[in-house]
Amino acid sequence: MAVWCVGSLSGTSHASIVPYQAFPTSDGHIVVAAMNDNQFVRLCNVLDTPDLAADARFGTNPNRVAHRDELIAILTERFKERTTSEWVTDAFEGSGLAFGPINSIAQVFDDPQVQHRNMVCDLRPSPCVIFHTLALHTLVTWCVIRDCTHIVFPSPQTAMWVPCNLMVPVIVSAPKPLRRFPPTRSAHTRPPTRSPTHTPTNPMMS
Numbered sequence: 001m002a003v004w005c006v007g008s009l010s011g012t013s014h015a016s017i018v019p020y021q022a023f024p025t026s027d028g029h030i031v032v033a034a035m036n037d038n039q040f041v042r043l044c045n046v047l048d049t050p051d052l053a054a055d056a057r058f059g060t061n062p063n064r065v066a067h068r069d070e071l072i073a074i075l076t077e078r079f080k081e082r083t084t085s086e087w088v089t090d091a092f093e094g095s096g097l098a099f100g101p102i103n104s105i106a107q108v109f110d111d112p113q114v115q116h117r118n119m120v121c122d123l124r125p126s127p128c129v130i131f132h133t134l135a136l137h138t139l140v141t142w143c144v145i146r147d148c149t150h151i152v153f154p155s156p157q158t159a160m161w162v163p164c165n166l167m168v169p170v171i172v173s174a175p176k177p178l179r180r181f182p183p184t185r186s187a188h189t190r191p192p193t194r195s196p197t198h199t200p201t202n203p204m205m206s
Contacts, residue, residue, distance in 0.1 A: 018064040018071060019043070022102060023079040030084050033098040037061060046091050047078050 012031065014020035019040075020033040034040040037060055044053040052058055052074065057067040064071055079087065084101045092099040103111070109120055123131040 013068075013072075016065060017061060018068050019075055021072070023076055025079050025084045025087060026082060028084040029102040030079065030087050030092075031098075031100050031102060032092070035098065039097060040064070042095060043097060046095050046097065047075070049074075049078060 012022040014033075017033070017035060020035070022029045022031045032043065034043045040058070040061075041053045044050055052071070056063070058064050058071050082091075088099070088101055101107075108114060114120070119135050121133055121135045123133060
């Protein structure tokens, strides 16, 4: 935008930082970013490829951008040697690098953190029907109720009866609400401080 040019499609990669993209593993994909030269050296250590850090073609980010195709081809073959879980838990966890697996929808909801925070609620308008929905801070879901139905929410534990043939908003609260901070005044919005003995004067009256 700064140079007013229209960029080309580049998938998950970054135009001016290499490597910064998704890589295929033996069973999925992982996103990895080395934001500077020190992080690239750390990435090479994690991948057990110290020779890449010593290669003059990849020693600086401008050089890595210039030799993007060669570097990405080498890294792609390296990432394919292990599964996504192995890379995440055995290699990148605690490395200080920016990384993350690309999950399917099923993997997202099977994540232990998602389950621990009860981020999925089951709406049961009838014994044979279940609606899966996200338990956000405050989630309003419109449900069409055709008969008197007992709706149970697993978190928080609440239940209610609704009358027949109504479309009602169902409000679900997350187990831990978002923290809200009080508004603060910026420096340019604070009133000017005055001395207790200061008396405003009108220059036209002096």
